[in-house]
Amino acid sequence: MSAALRDRRVVLLALIAVAMVAMSLISPYFLNTGNLLSLLQYSAVIGLLALGQTLVILGGGGGIDLSIGSTLSLCSVVFGLLAVNGGLNPWLAALLTLVVGALLGLVNGGLITGLQLPPLIVTLGTLYLFSSAANVLSDGVDINGFDRAGFSTIGQTSIAGVPFQVLCVLIPAFVIGAFVMQRTVFGRRVYQVGSNERAAGLVGVDVKRIRLSLYVIASTLAAVGAIVTASWLLNARPTAGTGFELQAITIAVLGGTAITGGTGRLSGTFLALLLVAVLNSGLQLAGVGSTYQIGLLGAVLIVSMLVRSRSQTAQPAL
Amino acid sequence: SGCSETQSSTTGESAAANDGGTRVAFVSQVEGIPYFNGFDAGAQRAAEEFGVEYEQAGPATVDATEQVRILDNLVSQGFDAIAISPLDPTSINSSITRAQDDGVQIATSDADAPDSDRSVFVSQASDEQLGATVMDQLADATGGTGQYGIISGSADSATFNAWIDAAEAQAAAEYPDMELVGGIRYTTDTAQALEEAQNLMTAYPDLAGIIAVPSTAVPGVGQAVTTADKIGTVAVTGFGSPQTAAPFLESGAMTSTVLWNVEDLGYLTVWALAQLVEGNEFAAENEVPGLDEPVTYDEATGILLLGEPSVFTAENYADYDF
Amino acid sequence: MSAVTVTGPSRSPALVALERVQSLLLPALLIGEVIVFALLSSRFLSADNLVNVAVNAADIALIAAGLTVVVLMGGIDVSTGYAVGLISWFLATLMSSGTPGALTLIVALIGGALLGLLNGLLTARLSIPSIVATLGTSALFQTALFALWNRRDVFSGPVLPFLSGSERAAGVPLMLLVVLVVYAALHLVLVGTRVGRSVFAIGSNVEAARLAGIDVRRVRLLGSLVLGLLVGLAACTYLARVGVVQASSGGELSLLAIASVVVGGTSILGGEGSVLRTLGGVVFIALLENGIVLAGVPSLWNGLLVGCVILLAVGVNGAVVLLRRRSGVAE
Amino acid sequence: MTDRTGTVVSSGGAPPLLTASGITKRFGATRALSDVDLVVAAGERVAIMGENGAGKSTLMKVLAGVHSPDAGSITLDGAPFAPRSPDDANRAGVSIVYQEPSGFPHLSVLENLWMGRQPTRRGRLDRGAMRDEASALLDRLGLPARLLGRKMGDLSLADQQQVLIARAISMRAKLLILDEPTSILTATEADRLFALVDQLAGEGTGICYITHRFDELERVADRFVVLRDGRNAGETHEADREALLAMMGSSGEIEVDRAGHLVAETSTTEAPTGGHGGGAVMLEAHGLTAHGAFAGVDLQVRAGWISGLYGLVGAGRTELAMALFGEHRIDAGEVTYRGVPYRPRSSRDALARGIAYLPEDRRTQGLLPHMTVGENLAAASLAVLTRFGVLSRAREAALVKRWSDDLAIKAQGSGAPITSLSGGNQQKVLLARLVATEPTVLMLDEPTRGIDVATKSEIHRRVRELAAAGAAVLVISSEMAEMLTLADDVTVLHEGRVTARLSGEQITEQAILRAATGVAA
Numbered sequence A: 001m002s003a004a005l006r007d008r009r010v011v012l013l014a015l016i017a018v019a020m021v022a023m024s025l026i027s028p029y030f031l032n033t034g035n036l037l038s039l040l041q042y043s044a045v046i047g048l049l050a051l052g053q054t055l056v057i058l059g060g061g062g063g064i065d066l067s068i069g070s071t072l073s074l075c076s077v078v079f080g081l082l083a084v085n086g087g088l089n090p091w092l093a094a095l096l097t098l099v100v101g102a103l104l105g106l107v108n109g110g111l112i113t114g115l116q117l118p119p120l121i122v123t124l125g126t127l128y129l130f131s132s133a134a135n136v137l138s139d140g141v142d143i144n145g146f147d148r149a150g151f152s153t154i155g156q157t158s159i160a161g162v163p164f165q166v167l168c169v170l171i172p173a174f175v176i177g178a179f180v181m182q183r184t185v186f187g188r189r190v191y192q193v194g195s196n197e198r199a200a201g202l203v204g205v206d207v208k209r210i211r212l213s214l215y216v217i218a219s220t221l222a223a224v225g226a227i228v229t230a231s232w233l234l235n236a237r238p239t240a241g242t243g244f245e246l247q248a249i250t251i252a253v254l255g256g257t258a259i260t261g262g263t264g265r266l267s268g269t270f271l272a273l274l275l276v277a278v279l280n281s282g283l284q285l286a287g288v289g290s291t292y293q294i295g296l297l298g299a300v301l302i303v304s305m306l307v308r309s310r311s312q313t314a315q316p317a318l
Numbered sequence B: 001s002g003c004s005e006t007q008s009s010t011t012g013e014s015a016a017a018n019d020g021g022t023r024v025a026f027v028s029q030v031e032g033i034p035y036f037n038g039f040d041a042g043a044q045r046a047a048e049e050f051g052v053e054y055e056q057a058g059p060a061t062v063d064a065t066e067q068v069r070i071l072d073n074l075v076s077q078g079f080d081a082i083a084i085s086p087l088d089p090t091s092i093n094s095s096i097t098r099a100q101d102d103g104v105q106i107a108t109s110d111a112d113a114p115d116s117d118r119s120v121f122v123s124q125a126s127d128e129q130l131g132a133t134v135m136d137q138l139a140d141a142t143g144g145t146g147q148y149g150i151i152s153g154s155a156d157s158a159t160f161n162a163w164i165d166a167a168e169a170q171a172a173a174e175y176p177d178m179e180l181v182g183g184i185r186y187t188t189d190t191a192q193a194l195e196e197a198q199n200l201m202t203a204y205p206d207l208a209g210i211i212a213v214p215s216t217a218v219p220g221v222g223q224a225v226t227t228a229d230k231i232g233t234v235a236v237t238g239f240g241s242p243q244t245a246a247p248f249l250e251s252g253a254m255t256s257t258v259l260w261n262v263e264d265l266g267y268l269t270v271w272a273l274a275q276l277v278e279g280n281e282f283a284a285e286n287e288v289p290g291l292d293e294p295v296t297y298d299e300a301t302g303i304l305l306l307g308e309p310s311v312f313t314a315e316n317y318a319d320y321d322f
Numbered sequence C: 001m002s003a004v005t006v007t008g009p010s011r012s013p014a015l016v017a018l019e020r021v022q023s024l025l026l027p028a029l030l031i032g033e034v035i036v037f038a039l040l041s042s043r044f045l046s047a048d049n050l051v052n053v054a055v056n057a058a059d060i061a062l063i064a065a066g067l068t069v070v071v072l073m074g075g076i077d078v079s080t081g082y083a084v085g086l087i088s089w090f091l092a093t094l095m096s097s098g099t100p101g102a103l104t105l106i107v108a109l110i111g112g113a114l115l116g117l118l119n120g121l122l123t124a125r126l127s128i129p130s131i132v133a134t135l136g137t138s139a140l141f142q143t144a145l146f147a148l149w150n151r152r153d154v155f156s157g158p159v160l161p162f163l164s165g166s167e168r169a170a171g172v173p174l175m176l177l178v179v180l181v182v183y184a185a186l187h188l189v190l191v192g193t194r195v196g197r198s199v200f201a202i203g204s205n206v207e208a209a210r211l212a213g214i215d216v217r218r219v220r221l222l223g224s225l226v227l228g229l230l231v232g233l234a235a236c237t238y239l240a241r242v243g244v245v246q247a248s249s250g251g252e253l254s255l256l257a258i259a260s261v262v263v264g265g266t267s268i269l270g271g272e273g274s275v276l277r278t279l280g281g282v283v284f285i286a287l288l289e290n291g292i293v294l295a296g297v298p299s300l301w302n303g304l305l306v307g308c309v310i311l312l313a314v315g316v317n318g319a320v321v322l323l324r325r326r327s328g329v330a331e
Numbered sequence D: 001m002t003d004r005t006g007t008v009v010s011s012g013g014a015p016p017l018l019t020a021s022g023i024t025k026r027f028g029a030t031r032a033l034s035d036v037d038l039v040v041a042a043g044e045r046v047a048i049m050g051e052n053g054a055g056k057s058t059l060m061k062v063l064a065g066v067h068s069p070d071a072g073s074i075t076l077d078g079a080p081f082a083p084r085s086p087d088d089a090n091r092a093g094v095s096i097v098y099q100e101p102s103g104f105p106h107l108s109v110l111e112n113l114w115m116g117r118q119p120t121r122r123g124r125l126d127r128g129a130m131r132d133e134a135s136a137l138l139d140r141l142g143l144p145a146r147l148l149g150r151k152m153g154d155l156s157l158a159d160q161q162q163v164l165i166a167r168a169i170s171m172r173a174k175l176l177i178l179d180e181p182t183s184i185l186t187a188t189e190a191d192r193l194f195a196l197v198d199q200l201a202g203e204g205t206g207i208c209y210i211t212h213r214f215d216e217l218e219r220v221a222d223r224f225v226v227l228r229d230g231r232n233a234g235e236t237h238e239a240d241r242e243a244l245l246a247m248m249g250s251s252g253e254i255e256v257d258r259a260g261h262l263v264a265e266t267s268t269t270e271a272p273t274g275g276h277g278g279g280a281v282m283l284e285a286h287g288l289t290a291h292g293a294f295a296g297v298d299l300q301v302r303a304g305w306i307s308g309l310y311g312l313v314g315a316g317r318t319e320l321a322m323a324l325f326g327e328h329r330i331d332a333g334e335v336t337y338r339g340v341p342y343r344p345r346s347s348r349d350a351l352a353r354g355i356a357y358l359p360e361d362r363r364t365q366g367l368l369p370h371m372t373v374g375e376n377l378a379a380a381s382l383a384v385l386t387r388f389g390v391l392s393r394a395r396e397a398a399l400v401k402r403w404s405d406d407l408a409i410k411a412q413g414s415g416a417p418i419t420s421l422s423g424g425n426q427q428k429v430l431l432a433r434l435v436a437t438e439p440t441v442l443m444l445d446e447p448t449r450g451i452d453v454a455t456k457s458e459i460h461r462r463v464r465e466l467a468a469a470g471a472a473v474l475v476i477s478s479e480m481a482e483m484l485t486l487a488d489d490v491t492v493l494h495e496g497r498v499t500a501r502l503s504g505e506q507i508t509e510q511a512i513l514r515a516a517t518g519v520a521a
């Protein structure tokens, strides 16, 4: 859309290329593992959350979803209870979990658009609420004993070397998401609302409904993430999503989404996800510990914002 | 854990590793606790002894998904054998199966994944023995009667839950006059453990003892008893490494801490991994060069047992550097 | 039309009632909480217990006080927890190498000021939205702490006796007095000085503040600095309380501090609130966490209650604003 | 009328208090001020006049230290004056009441009066002093002292404005700037302000006074300086409306003699529509009331006809249009659309029916600043560009091309960011956005505010064509000339009530102004 944004994606691509070269120099295993695509396997879930987070932020009005990790945890527990303790067919349980995810999004979105409360605080409240509910429902313990046959397809198989959850969940989610955002009325409405909600209201957009649906979509994606996790690891944990919220925001912002809304693309988020995956994988191969990876991500985030605030004219600080 | 000081050596050596040396690795539960440093120290000693290369890594926070990522990553780096201390007993299973299929020997160590395809579980001591020992320690200090509390780590840690079950079983069997109060308190960090301990002491003024389960809770509980001026009134024991418990063993705030020799566990794990790479079978009783006691192996469960739990007290903690 | 009539729009009875609920919500919740817990546990109101609660809440209280200043200007900071951890490491290391406590306290304040200024620089000077900037610095602080910690827990006694819970005057821990002094001072500055009023002005209308000749950037930077200093002080009380610094010490404080500010009723959008309300929020959450343990509620329920309280507090706020808008009172 | 000159010596003959010469100020592509001169003597009351967007506020903001000029110099009391901030200017003795409300809604009136310059004693605010002086101030404006404790945001806009005036006065400035201070004040409030201005001028304060109200000119000013398109357009000591309007008039197309002009206009371009009362009534309001905004309004908008809605700023025109568009609460009254009762609920409903509205504030209500020219233009037409929710790019491109050609929008392609366009072209995009929905009723709120002359006449021409093609058009404008050229009939609002309904020969500037200022009512 704007030159700065195009830059952002070019910058990300360049960074990815540099990181790939650097990583393959640092570690001889980086390239010859043969399946670079499987890099994304670990990022599939966080990718889904970042996708939802991007949409919520794009919708403007201070939109942000801090509860997205807790939503994943709660959905994970719900799924476990339904599939294991309730003895439901896992596919049916998955379907019901999606419904629960959507309802949780409705709680967030309803409070935010209905009562016009600041998203940061509402989702901070539900961050505590949902994760605690997950703990209470599961008694804090993880739930396992899933029916292995069939259901583990999502998390445990791969097609032509590409993990199923990447090929059939993550990539389709982004492709559909990008299509919706760029080619449909809904997507266009989201950008309108994020760009100038007053103007959007005057061209006939139901601002509240659009924003509400963004929170519902984000939570539903978190529910998908919960199902993928459950199928992949064959257990459901009340802490499955702890800490993911900040990572998801980081990736969305790194991908070029302005925290004030209206600017950003899913392709940017995807590239940011890719960059993070390459960095994490490469650093792990090089024997650099996980905590250092977190720090590097923080540094990349700040530097990318610095580049951004220079290229843009006086962005208001929140 | 893959920290800075090992980093340079491992990256330097990994190039040489392509020349055919045996390379083994261990995935800890989390980076950043002294316990796994002790493990690392023992493991490095064994690596030198047996001429293999050793590397250790772990997630930044207690996160099972991250463990899977690290294990898969190590597999793709072409390690010959890898041990892991799984955070939960199931999520790692499919990765273990895949690794075994790729010809990488996988052992569990420190914690088990019983339903997985792991080749062996290197056990520090059985959960039953650990739980029973800690209960014995507590009962010893309190004279076998009174109220006690348990402060655990995150609720979904299988290892902690197994120890707690064993401790409660031991209490039921041996110490009928000991009463668990306040339920099991789950905590995430030292500060929270401290608060929980204080609150327990407030809610139950006659509290006779506290068991601090995770190593993060140990200093918190020790500190709480110290600040509450209840040294000698409330007995504290738990599963902390001796260095973590040191100040409190010294001051008497903790009567003892129950663990095993983690360095030996690291040592034994590397030895076991080396055996797996060589293709050697374990005997029912194994002489391990460098360990004083022989190590037993249970063919049926595939468990290699280091031995009895160790009890660390003010007298002996200084001998251990973890 | 006479000019003397003040043409304020009339308030509906519902709005008036709700506004009263809004201003009385926190006191009411506090009283309710105290009554319920006192009934459930006879120990709840004991002096010992209350002292414990106060001592344990000291670090959150100090952080939340500084955070209130930042939030009043429409900002936010999610890096305070690891900042406390990072500074604590330096303090513990200094203490265990025998550095005098007074010197260590100065280091704590300088360290806090530096971290605060870093955040201030990124937000006030370089115009990075504060949520993004502090997410980034939080990650950096966490990693720095991990690197410094380098596999060694550092044990340390209190930096200075009066910053620990053990030193008391007439049964009241001096630490509590330190906290109260900080709150009183901050309150007086915010209410009674020019720069304090500027903080509110910036949060209420940045553009108008600029036009009124307020150096917005400098006041923002100052806010970050104050928060930083208090984070430094909080590191001292944290260390005195916990006695050990580990790889992820302090991380849990960030969100709790924000929750305290919000439950207190300071508007996250800036312009409205006070440190005294924040103090109420801190007390409320601290008593809640303490009370449910004493009442024998399983610890897993903690978050559920905290979450509900946050939502209740902002929900009432939101309803007031909404009614106000509906009855045509200009916002 | 005097010619434009930088060396006008003011009435008193004393050395001028303030001299600004050659002031130039650009905002990106727009040139708000070009080489403007201004002289104010001590105790002199100078009215700054000009149409919307002429640069009046910008000039004042330069004097007040808000904007630093790109070129030019200022002296104050004979010394060079280059304020770098409003604070600088205050200290030097320049204070200002801004056109836009600039208070702190969450803070008390007392605080609003003193913010940024509170008196202190040993570092602490001296509340006693603040309160004493503030009460005296409010008293001068006829406001009760109990207002001091009220929250600014709880006051009416007029009271807020008076607080801001009190604030500016309290600075005891050498130069006091009042930018349209009376636009939302009642007559009594305004009178009190005028008395105050006289008093201050008598004490030697120089006054710069901006207003669009001709009826108050004589009352407030000794001299009238006119700006046009960011340049000096002349000045005079006489409050002569005709002369002033001639100086202000931004193009030769607008004649002061309305009658002759209208004849010329209607006889050529508007022949098909004008003169016969237009076609069918498309939108009609009866006794429409929204408390606090407008009351008992009757209004008709007819096909093939341009209805004007005039009023001073704050008369409630925007609220009325918004109400018809479904975006403002209606407390009483009826609306019919094509003779059928219609309850406006939302802009979506209205647009679906063919009722379109061009908002008055381009920046906050119209533009989608992060989006492209094409996306902005097509924003209201998405429904017709889609099948099953999927946008047809080809049809979108065709629509964008058609209407941007139609309105001759100058942009580097439809993919260019909307922010890269000049204000006039941005406005054309917004107009094209509405026209592209092919509406039957078009409500245009200040359609040419702040845009250049050429674009203005283009827009006027296009609006006439639309009416000629059968659209029912309602034009809201604060600009007399625009009313006179465009409207076939004029409804005048004063404080929310209709004070005149004029058509044909009745439409004279005098009649409109009298009704707008409430004189006729």
Ligand SMILES: Nc1ncnc2c1ncn2[C@@H]1O[C@H](COP(=O)(O)OP(=O)(O)OP(=O)(O)O)[C@@H](O)[C@H]1O
Pocket (backbone or CB within 6 Å): D027, D030, D031, D032, D050, D051, D052, D053, D054, D055, D056, D057, D058, D059, D099, D423, D450, D451
């Ligand atoms: N901050 C700004 N950024 C960009 N353009 C601006 C800015 N301020 C003013 N302008 C532009 O400068 C021109 C002059 O504006 P100004 O506000 O000075 O007009 P005015 O004579 O005060 O009009 P009005 O009678 O409507 O108040 C307009 O085209 C306006 O759009």
Ligand SMILES: Nc1ncnc2c1ncn2[C@@H]1O[C@H](COP(=O)(O)OP(=O)(O)OP(=O)(O)O)[C@@H](O)[C@H]1O
Pocket (backbone or CB within 6 Å): C330, D157, D293, D311, D312, D313, D314, D315, D316, D317, D318, D319, D360, D446, D478
């Ligand atoms: N309740 C309100 N809150 C905030 N601003 C208001 C309110 N009512 C009116 N205004 C502002 O006051 C100004 C004049 O009000 P209004 O829209 O009623 O008059 P108008 O006749 O449409 O005048 P104009 O279109 O010339 O501004 C507008 O700029 C409007 O934004």
Ligand SMILES: [Mg+2]
Pocket (backbone or CB within 6 Å): D056, D057, D058, D099, D179
């Ligand atoms: Mg103006």
Ligand SMILES: [Mg+2]
Pocket (backbone or CB within 6 Å): D317, D318, D319, D360, D445
């Ligand atoms: Mg208007």
